[in-house]
Amino acid sequence: MSGQEPNAGGTPPPNVPDLTQLVRDNWLKFLVLGVLMVIGGTIVLVIPYASSIAVALVIGLVLIVVGVLQLWHAMQVKEWGGFLGQSLVGIIALVGGVAIYYNPVAGTEALTLVLSAVFIAQGVAQALFSFRLRPHTSWGWILASGIIAIAAGLMILLDFPASTGWALGLVAGISIMFNGWSYVAIALAAHKKA
Secondary structure, three states: OOOOOOOOOOOOOOOOOOHHHHHHHOHHHHHHHHHHHHHHHHHHHHOHHHHHHHHHHHHHHHHHHHHHHHHHHHHHOHHHOOHHHHHHHHHHHHHHHHHHHHOHHHHHHHHHHHHHHHHHHHHHHHHHHHHHOOOOOOHHHHHHHHHHHHHHHHHHHHOOOHHHHOHHHHHHHHHHHHHHHHHHHHHHHHHHHO
């Protein structure tokens, strides 16, 4: 844009709120959100089977919405040349979402296998990456993270189909709790500096 000086860093450009001040001004809201997320994550961990079904239903709903949007998008860009591919992806997402909603237990089983495969693949990728970083001092942490991910994936896979009763709920609960604790930490740090 002509006539404006580029931002050299250090200060946010005009019309962009200072996030640090925003958090300080709203620290109590962040704290309440964090506490509610920790409580919610704990509830999810206490009832993992129901939580696993709920996670599957939410993913099913997301797939339905994505499928419909993908099909709508394919219809809008017929001339683009990606019509067939876009339509195919939309149909697969839509059918997958409806199938999960029609039979959430089977959907939970399928998603549990996907979760296991993702953990194993991520763990292998992290382990291989750690060996490339080996001269650096922190390579061991990345290797340990990869080994833990592989172990988690194998634990879910080797306990299948029983793992469908706890795996998705456990992962969702831990994720929600950690997000909650991060909001609590941000809020308390902002309150100290306020």
